[in-house]
Amino acid sequence: MKIILIGASGTIGKAVDAELSPRHEVVRVNRKSGDFQVDITDAKSIADLYARVGRFDALVATAGHVHFGPFEQFTPEQYELGLRDKLMGQVNLVMQGLKHIGDGGSFTLTSGLLNEEPIRAGASAAMVNGALEGFVRSAAIEMPRGLRINVVSPTVLEESMPAYGPFFRGTKPVPAREVALGYAKSVEGAQTGRVYRIGWSRDH
């Protein structure tokens, strides 16, 4: 398969690359490096990417930013950043990708546990992750041509604990290579409309 990997240079992206590249052609895309570059907050940049890459079989998005900050101090502009970037950036990759992806192809997006397991400063992340999961469940039932869509919701990464550990006390981290399995299941399996929770479970 020809797989477009958005965010290939990130911690999750590199693990997905290592998991999928032995079996597939991985097209590595980042904001400023890789085989191609894209700014997912810019519809024109996404259009340019697809025009240059051509037909493909799967898209994996592991990119997207949100603002973290104390709830009472959140501004409309800070919520907007997450809606523009991690949410609509990934959604627009899907919407524009519909015209370029081959029959039976798949889209795999990235959310995260914070909408179900909130932490301090994470109101925007919770909002965006919940939005992505609702979108994926709904998009799945209207996908044409046998296309599929799933989302991977990782817990905190072992690799991120030096930086984010204080926000995630009591949360068991997983290595990125384990998170990468969720993307392989989505791309190489046959399921659709699923949220793959890696390293945690929704039990409430």
Added chain:
Amino acid sequence: MKIILIGASGTIGKAVDAELSPRHEVVRVNRKSGDFQVDITDAKSIADLYARVGRFDALVATAGHVHFGPFEQFTPEQYELGLRDKLMGQVNLVMQGLKHIGDGGSFTLTSGLLNEEPIRAGASAAMVNGALEGFVRSAAIEMPRGLRINVVSPTVLEESMPAYGPFFRGTKPVPAREVALGYAKSVEGAQTGRVYRIGWSRDH
């Protein structure tokens, strides 16, 4: 309690009014009628509302629009409508309301089942409902002064079946007076960070 009811003239709003007004002072707010008017997509309009209403004990939001349409034809502007209106309209009511609500007060928002039980044409509704639920779970753990926040997720209303029935075949509708109980539980109970699913359950 002094309860601000946004969307008081709607089907759910009227049922919430009937449920709560025998025990509380209900301030009825709509876009163009009621005791006060507000456009929840306009931050200035929300600020004006709170300045005029003064101190209050609970806010209930039953208002908010999203676009419905076939998935493949959805435009960025159509997604934007739902993010601006039903999502950030309700979120901005909360964020601005923090400065005006009394200690121990509550916010109760409205989502809907479509993020977990998608229907055709409902991609934006699914996105927005998921976002609201993630936001509420996260906001709840950072609320100051004993403030609480919950969201009611109703199934389709009996009163809406003449108009929306074809989109909800196989879904058991509930009367709006039953949905109103979710708002009473949120306002008059002591829970926080909860999604009150009325007439349906999340079993996956």
